[in-house]
Amino acid sequence: MSKWLPGALLAVLSTTSANAAPLLHDLFQDHVVLQREQAINVWGRAEPGESLTVTLASSSVQAKVDATGSWRASLPSMSAGGPYQLSVAAASGEKQVVDDVMIGDVWLCTGQSNMVLQVHRALDSRSEILNSTNDSIRMLTVPLANNPVPQYGFASPVKWLKASPQTVPEFSAVCLYFARELQKKDKVPMGLIAAAWGGSKIQSWMTAPALRSMGGYEGALDALALSSKDPIAANAQWASIWEGWWRERTKDRPGQEPWSAKPNGEWKPAPVERGYWEEWGVPELAKYDGMLWYRTNVTLTKSQAAQQATLALGRVDESDQVWINGRLVGAAGPGGEKSYPLPPKVLRAGENTVVVSVLDTYASGGLPGSMESRAIRFADGSNVVLNKEWRYQLPPANAAYPLRAPWEATAGLGVIHNGMIAPLSNLSLRGVVWYQGESNTDEGDQYQALLTRFMADWRTQFGASVPFFVVQLAGYGPASTEPTESGWAKTREAQRLAVKADPNAALAVAVDLGEYTDVHPANKQEVARRLARAARHVLYKDTAPPSGPVPASARREGDAVSVQFADVTGKLVAYSAARPIGFETCGAAAGTCEYAEATIQGQRVLLKSANSGTATRVRYCWADSPVCTLYDTAPLPAGPFQIEVK
Incomplete structure (x- = not known):
């Protein structure tokens, strides 16, 4: 399959007018690493119609600049080695040269904050930094960017940096340690591209066509597409979607919603001067994560209401949506101080109602900025500070985690892909x-x-055989004292099943590496070792299992259940006890699980519990932050799972 961009995407990326210098895309800088043993794709921009000669080491190819000012070329594959020189020469005399080019393995390291986490924040960072010099490991960090349409270039200048005590502190720790582990057996140059954003959802990394193919995202994607052309119309379209979602869950009638003139329910005084709602001294908010409604009124003169104006909210933790007089005027995700240009005629003389929904998913939440930072600012330079009484209201539990605006960076639809991955889409990996x-x-x-769809989506851009190595979620939060339902456990199981069904993917189990008070566990060295083991199994056909023990089957044996394991290195062992813990036997319905007494018998575990004679499911390590003790002698943990009893 061709690794060039699909025609429709290429057309979008090529709409900008040609730029004569530099000739090469910014990805191609001094110290770049290019993929060995694959066709080497190179691209850039120049004057339309220009003829180019592209040379790498002893190979040269010709390229022609198209009418949009874009060009691309494919150089023959090469074995690992270097340094070489890459050059592009135009018939008109213009030339660009890139020095110290290495041929090796190129890895795209991506995801959210645990991939971002830098070496200086990871375990044993002082020693790791001091001993980090390695000329053959190089990293390029893609700058944070989100956009409603795919981009050709990066949001700001980039550089390839060699690993050294001066550069490594800011490197992605997992990405660096992964390359280092691989080099222990495969001593080739490693080119690392770190493209990650803390707090990002998977939907923001996917393309719009991939999301449309899944169904359920069409309306939001239409609003996103409109946002780059007509933000006011896009807000109106999004408001219709979001407000419909709210009414469906709450059964509020039009005119009774929190953003309306006469909303349902009690609105309690909100001491916004104290900042985060966890600091208000309100018991129900002391540890609350989710959405909270804020509401206030502001009185304007006829002259003020007639002016162009901007609503400033100051800092918001994390994301917000804002209504004025019942009309949605803005929605944005985390980052910076918030302000929204107001549409004409949204303000009126006399009393105006401002309603803000704030969503917080982690740690503290609310409107922590100063009172003066929340104001309506007018075109004549004056402003009215929103320092009157504020009130708050909690949503129903089924509406505490609302839909997110499609143009939000970390929770939007395809917008991080457009800003950070689209510029890489021709690259061999x-x-x-x-x-x-x-x-x-x-x-x-x-x-x-x-x-599953995400991996298929990226393979249309980087090649059908590109493998994926997925880190399963680590444990986070307090340990459970009884069987429980868990969104974290469901997500781990989803990761396991998606990877299990993909012959070109492998999983690195990390549940045992978590820290219950920190969602960013510091032991990235072990994560990297497990990733490297998985990569050696898939890419280099290493006979060792890619991960630890995995469940093969669960069968009833009298009043007990037997779970057979595969991919066991050596034998099954239990740490710190004669028997492993963390197993549950369950009926078909939620809330029917019981902790089971487990006994290791060779490569199987026998389970007995109050309901084991009738159990239809077995769960293991099923909680946000489970304590699990079953390993093999590699030593690697048996990962979390749920399996039917046959």
């Missing part, structure tokens, strides 16, 4: 390392389909 899922733990039931 060795593989993709994916460390994401924490932000989708409220969608565990959908995540298997999302991850």
